Structure formats: C-alpha cells, structure tokens
Amino acid sequence: MIRTRRRLLFARERNAFAWFALTLTLACTDRAPEAPDTRPIDWPAGELLDVAVPAADHVIVLSADGPIHTTRDGGTSWQIAHVPAVGPLRGISMAGPRTGWAFGSGVILRTDDGGGRWRRQRLPGRGADFDLAALALIDEQRAIAVGGAGQRLRTIDGGAVWQESSLEATVPGERVPAFVDIHCASDRSGRCWSVDRVVRFSTDAGSSWRILRTEDALTIDPVDFGFDQVDVGESDVLRIRAVVEGRPRAADLRWRIDAGLSAGEIDRIGNARDPSALFALIEARAEEVRITLEASGIPEKRIEVVAAPPWGYEDLIDDDPDLLTRYWSTRIELGARTRISVREGISVTALDVDSQGFGIAVGRSGRGLRARRGESIWSPIALTVPHGLLDVAVTEERVIAVGYQGGLWVSIDQGDSWQRVEPFGSGVSFDALRSISFDPEGRSGYVVGANGRLLRSRDAGSSWQTLVRPIQADQLRIR
Secondary structure, three states, rough: OHHHHHHHHHHHHHHHHHHHHHHHHHHHHOOOOEEEEEEOOOOOOOOOEEEEEEOOEEEEEEEEOOOOEOOOOOOOOOOOOOOOOOOOOOEEOOOOOEEEEEEEEEEEEOOOOOOOEEEEEOOOOHHOOOOOEEEEEOOOOEEEEEHHHHHEEEEOOOOOEEOOOOOOOOOOOOOOOOOEEEOOOOOOOOOEEEEOOOOOEEOOOOOOOOOOOOOOOOOOOOOOOOOOOOOOOOOHHHHHHHHHHHHOOOOOEEEEEEEEOOOHHHHHOOOOOHHHHHHHHHHHHHHHHHHHHHHOOHHHHHEEEEEOOOOOOOHOOOOOOOOHHHHHHHHHHHOEEEEEEEEEEOEEEEEEEEOOOOEEEOOOOEEEEEOOOOOOOOEEOOOOOOOEEEEEEEEOOOOEEEEEOOOOOEEOOOOOEEOOOOOOOOOOOOOEEEEEOOOOOOOHHHHEEHHHHHHEEOOOOOOOOEOOOOOOHHHHHOO
C-alpha cells in the first residue's frame, strides 16, 4: 500500500514537472508581444520659418526655436539635424542635394551632407553686426546674403571667405535702405535680383549691380527753370494740379523731388571754395515745387526731396575728396529743372524670377511688382488677395503665394487674378504660412508656417495636402 502511494505521488510530481517544462518551452519559443515604442517622434513643430527642397522627396525645414529637420521620404519621417550653438536662424537655401547654407542675424552655416550636419562660417569684421534677412545660392561655390541697412555679403569659394559689398550712401545724410530679399537664377548663370526700396539686377554673380527701372505710378513732366530762376510758372502749377487731382486715391503714393543745375550756372554762379550759392539755388528750386505740391493737396509727409545739397561737406571732404565732383555731375546731368517722380509705396516681402525672366514681388499691402518676360521694367500690380503675403514661388504653369490667415493663393495668369486653394487633409486653418519652395523640377512643392503647418504638392502647386504629425501608436507602422 505504501509503495502504491509513493508511485502515485511520484506520478503526480512527474506530471507537474512535465507541465512546467512544457509551459517553459512554449514561453521560450513564442515571441512575447512587443512593447509600444514610446520614443518621441522627430517631427517639425512650432513656428516653421523656411523650407528648402533639394529633390522631390528631400526636404529641409527650419523652426523658429532653432531645430533644422530633414526628410528623404517626402515627409513621412523626419530627423533632427546637428546644428552648432548659434542664435535663432532665419532661412535656409540649398544649391543641390548636398550643399547649402542657413543664416540668421550675424551667422551663416553650411552643410555638405544634405542638411544633416551644419558648421559655422567666418564672416568679415564683426560678424554679429550683419543683420541678415535673405540668402540666395548660385551654385555650390557662390552665394549672396543680404540684410539691414544695405548689408550685402558674397562668397565665390563655398564660404571659405565672405566679402562685404554693402550699399553706401551716395550723398551725406542719405538713409541706406535695408534689403528684404534676393533671388538668383537656377541655371548658374550668375543672374541675380535683389529688392530693397528698388529692384537691383546683377549679371555677374553679384560682383556689380544696376538699378532696374520701376514704372512710376504717375507721369509728370519736369519743371524747367531759366538761368538762376526758382519760380514755378503758372502753366506748370496748373499742370501739376491736374495730375494731383486725377491721382488714384487708394494708392500709397510718394512724391519725390530732384532739383538740378545747368553747367552754365555752375560756371558763373559757383565758387570752388564756397558752393553755398549753388546749394541755395538747388534748395530753392526744390522748395518751390514742394510748395506747389502741398498747395495742390499733397500732404507734406508724402513729399521727399532727394539728393539735397551736402552742406556739411567740409567735415567729409578729407575722407572723400571727390564728394563735390560726384554731386555736381549728378546735378548737371539733370539740368536746370526739377524732376517729380511719383512712386507707389509697396511693402515687398519676397520675390521670385523664373528662367525666362518673368518676376513677381509680393507684400503686405495688397500691392506688388511684376516684370514681364523679356522686360527689365518692374510695374506695380494689384494683388487681389485680402491678406498680406509673405512668400512667392514661380513655376512653369503658375504663381503660388502664401501669407497670413492661412492664405495659399494660386495664379495662372501671371498675377492678374488669384484663387485661394484649401489643402486636403485638414480643416480650415488661419495659421500664417511663411515659406514656399519647389524641387528643381518644379513638381514637388512644400509650404511651412505657424503651429507646425506643413503642406505638400506633387503636381506643381495645383493641389495641396496637409502633412499631419502621426500619433505615437502609429509610429511602428510609419517606420
């Protein structure tokens, strides 16, 4: 009996061990469920300032708080780039799939691996003084950066050396304008356009520049004077008054007065040691025309006298001995007359020019500038959009502009009319859209803006899709 009980106990223990062994075997052979990936998703967030598209699925995005994000799969997944410790950046631009620059106030960075790593470049003088606003690339070796108070930097060796070629005042006391944008042709020809209060053009990669003509909002014949005369004739007064009364009331017009002298007046009235009599004659002619404009209804704050006499020339002549010679040459070129030019004050924020020379500049005032293909004259145009625009891109088929209140606007007639496009994949958004860029083929485009707004087009800007940050549970599926 005892032996039988021992056998039963042994059998039970053997069965229990067998079940334990079987359970252990199954546990070792079956994979346990994989825990969800809780690592944060590297996705552009916050205020997105700028975007560059070196290739259709290769995109680089800059955030206001510093990070640069890159993707090589069209925005499905993103990686954070390695950026040195610098202040806030403002923009990025790529010359190809590997080479590009990023910039901010007092800093320029370069990448040679498509945006994954960036290194700081050395700027001339006190680099911190350069308040850079835009940068354009010509190729992997040549680039131009522009900014406040006419600041302009240029490199021809990939950024090893940046040379300053900033604007300077042409006459004492002149306020040097700030640059707001620059664009260079993608064909590496060295053709570049910059915009401050005028549009400038270079054919030699920024080595030299000339001002392109901007069409006046109104045309007024100059006021001619006799020898040593300053009075505005009655016929000129009536002519000026008629132009003023017929001006468009809605336009933001600026009336510029530029007074000159004849060569005979300089010979007979001037004095090499004391040019005060000539200075007084120039001022008197400008003042008489200014009084005529004010009497016709133009507010004083809208009238500007340009190239005023350099009364303080004696303090500057040692450093600039040719100062008066240059000044007299510009006055003689004008002659014994006062020219009145009427410019429209257009607040430009960005410009783009296509390979055929069609260019467009947009701004916040509902007005812009445009240059037709084959023409070098820029003309004011009405931008029929209700909100300010911050960036623009020209493709072969259309012009696309982005701006405030979530505005994404498309024109198929070179800016004469605009149609708002609502991106697919999200509801109505009023977040500002700040930057737009296309790949070299002009087919794949991306837009970035406030609150992480990220849009993509695969059809040259005809339609747009919102790219949405995936939720954490979808990360495994995305990867």
